[in-house]
Amino acid sequence: MLQTSEKIWMDGKFVAWADAQVHVLTHSLHYGLAAFEGIRCYKGKSGSAIFRLPEHVDRLFESAHIGLIEMPFDRKQISEAIVETVRVNRLEACYIRPLVYIGYGAMGLYPAENPIKVSIAAWKWGTYLGDEALSKGIRARVSSFTRHHVNVSMTRGKISGYYVNSILAKREVKADGYDEAIMLDPEGYVAEGTGENVFIVRRGVLKTTPLTSILEGITRNSIIQLAKERNIPVVEERFTRDEMYVAEEVFVTGTAAELTPVTEIDQRRIGSGKPGPITQTLQKAFFDVVGGTDSAHRQWLTSV
The missing domain is CATH 3.20.10.10 (D-amino Acid Aminotransferase, subunit A, domain 2)
Incomplete structure (x- = not known):
């Protein structure tokens, strides 16, 4: 079961974890065109640090570009939001999930002018493939x-x-x-x-x-x-x-x-x-x- 945190960053502001919701007719929910990343933050001898953050942000933007998704924020804004998401949730070690998706609007395969949305969540997550x-x-x-x-x-x-x-x-x-x-x-x-x-x-x-x-x-x-x-x-x-x-x-x-x-x-x-x-x-x-x-x-x- 996913271990919840306190806040999720959504389109430039933090909302309570339970309130981070989207409409059921969100375009990406139906057709799967969204870009995402998986990033880890580790607790080290000098404090908490995110592993290869610039490379992950670059790949997120490249994935969006490949999918013809126009990012509504720049790399610096997304990088800062990722760091702040870890800080706001007071997480020493965690998994971070940025997601760029096509929001509610037109249905059908062509999303037309549907808004592009971005969310960033972070939570505690241990060994992915089993404890041992x-x-x-x-x-x-x-x-x-x-x-x-x-x-x-x-x-x-x-x-x-x-x-x-x-x-x-x-x-x-x-x-x-x-x-x-x-x-x-x-x-x-x-x-x-x-x-x-x-x-x-x-x-x-x-x-x-x-x-x-x-x-x-x-x-x-x-x-x-x-x-x-x-x-x-x-x-x-x-x-x-x-x-x-x-x-x-x-x-x-x-x-x-x-x-x-x-x-x-x-x-x-x-x-x-x-x-x-x-x-x-x-x-x-x-x-x-x-x-x-x-x-x-x-x-x-x-x-x-």
């Missing part, structure tokens, strides 16, 4: 649902309606007792999870899907940088599901998932069946950054 996911890993299954094709859905946009595909895949694998789904692209190569990017370690090389049919993950980008700094070879290339099966290590990354090991896929144990050494090294490096103990990446943190 970060330490022990998760079980995943390759979904029967195919991930988006670049000419069906523009995959660089974090668009609300695209996630129906993820919901179907997630419900499918959860019903079969797995923690997460891994989705293939239309040509049968590994794309991403329902809300995460996928990495494998094969013969000491860290591989991840190139930015062809997947969302440009900000945590993904961070892990690639951290790996290179530790002299871990990194390549961005396509790989198949059976290459995952024989990999020494597999993990997924994302704002919600952070860096979560995958220890079983399709009833096949991955490596030793436990989080591997490269996974553990990068997981520690990531949490050192977000916890403020890695001064080399202080620019990734925005103080609250």
Whole structure:
């Protein structure tokens, strides 16, 4: 159950959590054209800080642009509103959800002059894939649902309606007792999870899907940088599901998932069946950054 906070920012002002409502004929509710972000704020040794806020705000604006949604606020206003939302709710660590959506007005597929609305909510949220996911890993299954094709859905946009595909895949694998789904692209190569990017370690090389049919993950980008700094070879290339099966290590990354090991896929144990050494090294490096103990990446943190 979602743990409520006190206030939500809506179109430039704060309203009580319970009063943050929209009309049932809100256009985006019916047709799914909205842009959103997932951002985390961490409690570190120097206080609370939001992880890679400028990059998340840039991606929000890029998603809106891809969807032909004209933002009614600029980047500076949205960035300040995100920080203030965390402050107003007195949250030391939290998940932040900005949403840009098409409001009430005309119905039908063409939204005409419907107003563009923006909301920002923040709440306490722990480990996304389970209490022991970060330490022990998760079980995943390759979904029967195919991930988006670049000419069906523009995959660089974090668009609300695209996630129906993820919901179907997630419900499918959860019903079969797995923690997460891994989705293939239309040509049968590994794309991403329902809300995460996928990495494998094969013969000491860290591989991840190139930015062809997947969302440009900000945590993904961070892990690639951290790996290179530790002299871990990194390549961005396509790989198949059976290459995952024989990999020494597999993990997924994302704002919600952070860096979560995958220890079983399709009833096949991955490596030793436990989080591997490269996974553990990068997981520690990531949490050192977000916890403020890695001064080399202080620019990734925005103080609250």
